[in-house]
Amino acid sequence: MQLFPCPFCGPRDEAEFHYGGEAGNLRPDGREVPAERWADYLHMRANPKGATKEIWVHMTCGEFFALARDTVTHKVAGSVSLGEAERQP
Amino acid sequence: MSARRLSSGGSEIDRSKPVSFSFDGRRVEGFDGDTIASALLASGRRIVGRSFKYHRPRGIWGAGVEEPNALVDIERDGRSTPNARATTELARDSLVARSVNAAPDAERDRNAFLDRFSRFIPAAFYYKTFMWPDWHLFEPRIRAMAGLGTVDPDWMQDRSADQLNHHCDVLVVGAGPAGLAAAASAAAAGHSVLVVDDQSRPGGSLRHRAGEIDGRPGAQWVADTVAALEKAGVVLLSNTTAFGIYDHNLAALNQRHDDGRPDTLWRVRPKRIVLATGAIERPLPFANNDLPGILSADAALHYLKRHAVLAGERIVVAANNDSAYEVAASMAEAGAEVTLVDIRPAASASADKARVLGGRAVATAHGRNGVEGVTLDNGTRLTADCVLVSGGWTPSVHLYSQAKGKLAWRDDLAAFVPGSELDGIGTAGALAGEVALSRVLESGVAGLGQFAGKAAPPKSTGLEASLNTSAAWPKPKAKGRVWIDYQNDVTAKDVELAARENFVSVEHLKRYTTLGMATDQGKTSNLNGLALLAEATGRSIPNVGTTTYRPPFTPVPFTSLIGAKRKSLLAPVRRLPLDTVHRVQGASFREYGGWLRPAYYGAATSGSAAAIQDEARRARQSVALFDGSTLGKIEVIGPCAAEFVDFIYYNTMSTLKPGRCRYGFMLSENGVVFDDGILVRLDENRFVVSCSSSHVASVHARLEEWRQDRFGRDAVYIHNATAEYATLTVSGPNAKTLVEALGLGAALDDASLPHMAIAHGRFGGEEVRIARVSFTGDRSYEVSIRADRAEALWARMQQEGRALEAVTIGLEALMILRAEKGFIVIGKDTDGATMPQDLGVDGPRRKRVTEFVGRRSLFTEEGMRADRKQLVGLSVAEGEAPLGTGAHGIERTGGAKRSLGYVTSSYFSPTLGRPIALGLIEAGASRHGEVIDIQHLGMLRRATITAPCALDPAGDRLNG
Numbered sequence A: 001m002q003l004f005p006c007p008f009c010g011p012r013d014e015a016e017f018h019y020g021g022e023a024g025n026l027r028p029d030g031r032e033v034p035a036e037r038w039a040d041y042l043h044m045r046a047n048p049k050g051a052t053k054e055i056w057v058h059m060t061c062g063e064f065f066a067l068a069r070d071t072v073t074h075k076v077a078g079s080v081s082l083g084e085a086e087r088q089p
Numbered sequence B: 001m002s003a004r005r006l007s008s009g010g011s012e013i014d015r016s017k018p019v020s021f022s023f024d025g026r027r028v029e030g031f032d033g034d035t036i037a038s039a040l041l042a043s044g045r046r047i048v049g050r051s052f053k054y055h056r057p058r059g060i061w062g063a064g065v066e067e068p069n070a071l072v073d074i075e076r077d078g079r080s081t082p083n084a085r086a087t088t089e090l091a092r093d094s095l096v097a098r099s100v101n102a103a104p105d106a107e108r109d110r111n112a113f114l115d116r117f118s119r120f121i122p123a124a125f126y127y128k129t130f131m132w133p134d135w136h137l138f139e140p141r142i143r144a145m146a147g148l149g150t151v152d153p154d155w156m157q158d159r160s161a162d163q164l165n166h167h168c169d170v171l172v173v174g175a176g177p178a179g180l181a182a183a184a185s186a187a188a189a190g191h192s193v194l195v196v197d198d199q200s201r202p203g204g205s206l207r208h209r210a211g212e213i214d215g216r217p218g219a220q221w222v223a224d225t226v227a228a229l230e231k232a233g234v235v236l237l238s239n240t241t242a243f244g245i246y247d248h249n250l251a252a253l254n255q256r257h258d259d260g261r262p263d264t265l266w267r268v269r270p271k272r273i274v275l276a277t278g279a280i281e282r283p284l285p286f287a288n289n290d291l292p293g294i295l296s297a298d299a300a301l302h303y304l305k306r307h308a309v310l311a312g313e314r315i316v317v318a319a320n321n322d323s324a325y326e327v328a329a330s331m332a333e334a335g336a337e338v339t340l341v342d343i344r345p346a347a348s349a350s351a352d353k354a355r356v357l358g359g360r361a362v363a364t365a366h367g368r369n370g371v372e373g374v375t376l377d378n379g380t381r382l383t384a385d386c387v388l389v390s391g392g393w394t395p396s397v398h399l400y401s402q403a404k405g406k407l408a409w410r411d412d413l414a415a416f417v418p419g420s421e422l423d424g425i426g427t428a429g430a431l432a433g434e435v436a437l438s439r440v441l442e443s444g445v446a447g448l449g450q451f452a453g454k455a456a457p458p459k460s461t462g463l464e465a466s467l468n469t470s471a472a473w474p475k476p477k478a479k480g481r482v483w484i485d486y487q488n489d490v491t492a493k494d495v496e497l498a499a500r501e502n503f504v505s506v507e508h509l510k511r512y513t514t515l516g517m518a519t520d521q522g523k524t525s526n527l528n529g530l531a532l533l534a535e536a537t538g539r540s541i542p543n544v545g546t547t548t549y550r551p552p553f554t555p556v557p558f559t560s561l562i563g564a565k566r567k568s569l570l571a572p573v574r575r576l577p578l579d580t581v582h583r584v585q586g587a588s589f590r591e592y593g594g595w596l597r598p599a600y601y602g603a604a605t606s607g608s609a610a611a612i613q614d615e616a617r618r619a620r621q622s623v624a625l626f627d628g629s630t631l632g633k634i635e636v637i638g639p640c641a642a643e644f645v646d647f648i649y650y651n652t653m654s655t656l657k658p659g660r661c662r663y664g665f666m667l668s669e670n671g672v673v674f675d676d677g678i679l680v681r682l683d684e685n686r687f688v689v690s691c692s693s694s695h696v697a698s699v700h701a702r703l704e705e706w707r708q709d710r711f712g713r714d715a716v717y718i719h720n721a722t723a724e725y726a727t728l729t730v731s732g733p734n735a736k737t738l739v740e741a742l743g744l745g746a747a748l749d750d751a752s753l754p755h756m757a758i759a760h761g762r763f764g765g766e767e768v769r770i771a772r773v774s775f776t777g778d779r780s781y782e783v784s785i786r787a788d789r790a791e792a793l794w795a796r797m798q799q800e801g802r803a804l805e806a807v808t809i810g811l812e813a814l815m816i817l818r819a820e821k822g823f824i825v826i827g828k829d830t831d832g833a834t835m836p837q838d839l840g841v842d843g844p845r846r847k848r849v850t851e852f853v854g855r856r857s858l859f860t861e862e863g864m865r866a867d868r869k870q871l872v873g874l875s876v877a878e879g880e881a882p883l884g885t886g887a888h889g890i891e892r893t894g895g896a897k898r899s900l901g902y903v904t905s906s907y908f909s910p911t912l913g914r915p916i917a918l919g920l921i922e923a924g925a926s927r928h929g930e931v932i933d934i935q936h937l938g939m940l941r942r943a944t945i946t947a948p949c950a951l952d953p954a955g956d957r958l959n960g
Helices: A035-043 A082-087 B036-042 B112-120 B125-129 B135-145 B177-188 B218-231 B297-307 B323-333 B398-402 B437-446 B492-500 B506-513 B526-536 B558-562 B579-584 B608-621 B641-648 B693-711 B735-742 B787-804 B811-820 B843-847
Strands: A003-006 A010-013 A017-022 A051-058 A063-070 A076-081 B014-023 B026-032 B071-076 B079-085 B096-099 B163-173 B193-196 B235-237 B240-246 B250-255 B264-275 B279-281 B294-296 B314-319 B337-342 B355-358 B362-366 B373-376 B381-383 B386-390 B393-395 B407-410 B415-418 B425-427 B483-485 B587-592 B595-601 B624-627 B634-637 B661-667 B673-683 B686-690 B717-720 B725-731 B758-763 B766-771 B780-786 B869-875 B888-893 B896-909 B914-922 B931-936 B939-946
Touching: A003 A051, A003 A063, A003 A076, A051 B693, A063 A082, A063 B693, A076 A082, A082 B693, B014 B036, B026 B036, B036 B297, B125 B135, B163 B177, B177 B193, B177 B218, B177 B264, B177 B437, B193 B240, B218 B235, B240 B398, B264 B558, B279 B297, B294 B297, B297 B314, B297 B323, B297 B386, B314 B323, B323 B337, B323 B386, B393 B415, B483 B492, B483 B526, B492 B506, B492 B526, B506 B526, B579 B587, B579 B595, B579 B787, B595 B608, B595 B811, B608 B624, B608 B811, B624 B787, B634 B641, B634 B693, B641 B686, B641 B693, B673 B693, B693 B717, B725 B735, B725 B787, B735 B780, B735 B787, B758 B787, B780 B787, B811 B896, B811 B914, B869 B896, B896 B931
Parallel strands: B014 B096, B163 B193, B163 B264, B193 B235, B264 B425, B294 B386, B314 B337, B314 B386, B337 B355
Antiparallel strands: A003 A010, A017 A051, A051 A063, A063 A076, B014 B026, B071 B079, B071 B096, B240 B250, B250 B264, B279 B393, B362 B373, B373 B381, B407 B415, B587 B595, B624 B725, B634 B686, B634 B717, B661 B673, B673 B686, B725 B780, B758 B766, B766 B780, B869 B914, B869 B939, B888 B896, B888 B931, B896 B914, B931 B939
């Protein structure tokens, strides 16, 4: 069982979290978005082997945040809340 | 003659406390401190079980968790445990043990004849033979003849197991010399320490092997160290197995209790783990090496020193390493006649009174129901009632490997040892390949890393500095039957067969032969098996590699893993605030989306179907009362609330006036209808999302996600108030009369409170919110009140309803009422492809200019298809029964049938006096009036496509 650092609650058991998607999958707005681009947004994922950045939600406090971790070693590099992630370039 | 109890000695038995238990129906006498195995040995029992496949007689092999043969089904104080290891279960007075896979018992097993057919049933025999016509024809008889222990189907654990979460600085696994040295050092440095050991007492090998530490005998050092650890506040758990290491070094422990409690599961989050899990002795490959009376040499020493049981009178010790010399000497000292057969030419140590034959190996063991002698590789025959075997030591790398450690091959040990550093995990002692006691103690302290104390490790003398192990692997084409895996009955020939049939990956070997797949997970057999595979395929052992080590190290009862999550706590139902009130009213409950809700009332007199019909009919006549408390009530508050709900909903919501309600859909980003419901605008910046009862959690999560991702936490605040309010619904032609009688102090005339508007009032001292929304198609009022004050309001409604002949209805009747109106239930009348235009709500799609969730997907090729499945009503000819829910509308092209869609809801409408149905049918919206075939469970019927709404299409009843 992994320990994930919730930016609000600190390190907690992975069972308390839900996966929210790959970080950086920005939503294209508008009905004129090309089908290809919309399909990418909906379905296409990088699924990297190694370092990755993901959105997770801590179900007990409701915080959505970006989590940097490694899909091979399961090492967690850190996390920032969604608001923080935007403020940081 | 065989094993016997000596008249003195035995460090762990208390001769003043005799113990007697039953094994296979006979009494076995022993002493307090005996295991079932040691007591059976002491009483001269040789055959303690039958093997999995061939029903070979089997005796005790080991003395710990590695035991492959001596499995017993145990009953004690009404508890039943299948496949317990006799070597780890303590002998107790009330205990009843039975051998496994034997009938009537291990000594007189009636399936023993199977062994004579063994040459015809090698590995994979079943796969190859019982293919035709059908494996299931043969399966019951084969399952009855093969297998291990028996589960008692009637027994049920009556108590929940405890589960503990534990945090400490250092977790030490194994309380042998390495583990205890580590614990002492960490404790001295001021760290919190937890030590676990799977035996009944700490000490490990020091409890039966010679050795001096800090000038004291090993056993004395153990006692002193344990006392000091306890004084320092170290938690020491015996009878506790660390069975798994999971991600981020979570260690899982299973603690066994002797007092009838179910096992306790520990989840431990240490900063540092020291693995001092020791090593397990391997068998040697000779023919008939599975006969009763053939034991691990170390186990025999264990029984001699701890339980004063001498394993035999004329003992042959077969060895390929130095560790057996102490065993041979001790057996001779205890009075046995001992011959040590060492495969190494120059025997490297002396064994006192034992005779040593160097450069020789045992080729075959003889005997029918137990070993009677051996023949050496030079043809010499030796008489023996016991053969003690040491085929080298296999470090218990299981936990290390689970933690993703990489193994390294050590030729001098003929074994794999930990080969890479792991974050936060140290390895020590025999696990790390250490043999000399002084090195074992040092490695324990070194395994602590930065958690080690400053003091030097304890000093020691004694125990051999090296084992000088000379590999003695099974060889291909050996004569006779050489057992590799005792528990799953895998022989060397089976491994060779697998190699011949090209199962050359060690993972394939395992699955084809079942090598290492029994309850012991191959603790004694795996290395011999893969060494033979290496030989047979011309590869080196490290080249062949090992199978993947997975938890658990030893079997863990499900009770322990489940903990309190059983029976009603497995998936607890949610109850209405008025749960008990409904019970008093005679409600029958069903579970709907996690909620326990009244399905109908008063079925006791008329039966459920009649009760539901009666409720649905009477609801249209005067007035119905319904508990709708489970409806979602999620508040959306803040300066951007209107912009937020516009984005969340398919329908434009920002144009809603305060005090008004609007029905709308929420879509997923795929454009699929995710939920429907009423949005209430309380004031400019405050909305209440009234979502489906079963969708509250997921809608709430979705709102939070978009709020945090797109709107920011300063602009919108979301609060799930669902459980804070009870919502009591009054519906029907006389609904207004009843609500007026409640005296809520709100203006209820249609001008002040029209359909789709809200009003505020008071009931007693409590504020109530009255929403004029309708799921029945009749004039309806939903009255929301603080959940803990709802009972009085409900009672008052019932009281005022009497004069109006009000009916209290359950959810089943409501389902009929809403279907009469063509109102949908998401997930029932829609599926994973239904878009809003399929439900006849196309306006927002065409007209909206602002962005909303799922918008782009409505314009994809899929979203634009003309043959999309659309919501329709389906009617049948007069006098016919309702259509089956799930029945398919079909069309024929040529000879082939094709589904047009299916029936989603179907009921008999008591008000209309005929069946009604809703369905999703291809291009259904443009096919009203068409008659189609409906197929259900092989029956064909006809139905006419209609508009979804079957009752009051003009909506007059809303204001009636």
